[in-house]
Amino acid sequence: MFWVRTMSKGTVRSSALELLSRIGEEGGFSHVLLNQEIDKRKFSTADAGLLTELVYGTLQNRDLLQYWLHPSIKNQKKITPWVKWLLYMSVYQMKMLDRIPDHAIINEAVNLAKEKGHKGIASFTNGVLRSIQRDGVPSVEVIEDEEERLAIATSHPLWLVKRWTEQYGEEETREMCETNQLRMPESIRVQPMLTSREEAMEELKADGFKVEASPFSEQGIIIHEGNIIKHRLFRESLVTIQDQSSMLVAELMKLDSGLSVLDACAAPGGKTTHIAEKMKNEGSIHAYDLHKKKARAIEEKAKSLKLTNIKAEGFDARKLQEKHEAEVFDRILVDAPCSGFGVIRSKPDIKYSKEEKDIYNLREIQDAILDHVAPLLTAGGSLIYSTCTVDRHENDEAVHHFIETHPDFIVEDLREELPEALRYRWIEGTGVQIFPQDADSDGFFLTRLKKRSK
């Protein structure tokens, strides 16, 4: 049985606890840390699966777990952080996973508490978990206020639930919050100059993966089962991990090999390299990111994918007129820094790290970048603006503002170009909004703005 094999090690739970204590207390990108840990410890596919389940599941349900533990521990702020995360992780397994018996979870937690702490912590852990095993946990149904109940049940901050309800109504908000609690299959993009989607899918299937062609891009593959970071196709850079909705960007840029492209906010280079592939490694792409180190990551990614038409540099997109003359680019991509509320499914830590004021600060940066790069686009060229958030202030409202202040641009209607199988919302006069509940992909916004010919 799955749990018997992995339970014997304890290393997986110990790793999960380390990661949770770190991400939960200091913040950080859970998916990156998780992949690093799987790589470092050389976990088997089954152990990597359990580790992912424990880290994602516990993080995704942090506030609900806190609520469930409230009768046993009134002031959770006073508990040593790793002990708190050990309890969250254990209660998550007891109440939300059904394949591991309670007594095994409690034993494992007590052992971990002994190893990491001392006998006193072990006996405290044992006491709390045994009382939950005996008495159960409080129901969220007793919370009268609907928004508050949804916030706790799905572990979203109350201000965000209120904000979404105001922007999209109760039903969409409920669906969004509930979908954010579900794990999402990973997706990859093939480098079409090195392999084809068909070949890659055949190889993955032969190696026991469960895969499906993505409706978002002819290069995309959805992985329902299997660990891609351990597979040859990933190790040898024949494929790149990329969310499906992100793949739409290059698909909708109307690219061909002779074009000059500016990617203003490019790191880590997921979209830049997709653009380069679509241009068959010809033409020219100038990729910038505020951080020099991140810009180097774009170059490394390009190199591993054998793409040579990308020049990456660390530079502030709000100053790019110092670097380039007016009207030199045929396409400009502003994949803007944003609140990231569309990617909660794959990065649950985002729910807890962002504040409402961040949305307004980010919008100022988004406006400034758009404003600054607009003159660099050739007449008749296209400016693509995208974010991985679902907030109207950063999406359709930002586009409205841009169009009002730049009458030489028009919003292009993308409906005819979008894949038929795709569920999305067309926001009249601004662009495409994808919600997490629309597909097995991140929530995403994008628009294509055409500069009028003179």
Ligand SMILES: C[S@@+](CC[C@H](N)C(=O)[O-])C[C@H]1O[C@@H](n2cnc3c(N)ncnc32)[C@H](O)[C@@H]1O
């Ligand atoms: C959404 S991410 C880009 C993701 C990237 N396009 C991809 O597909 O891999 C936004 C990026 O904008 C960068 N950024 C933030 N402020 C910037 C600025 N003023 N100028 C250029 N880049 C900036 C961030 O460092 C971050 O890497």
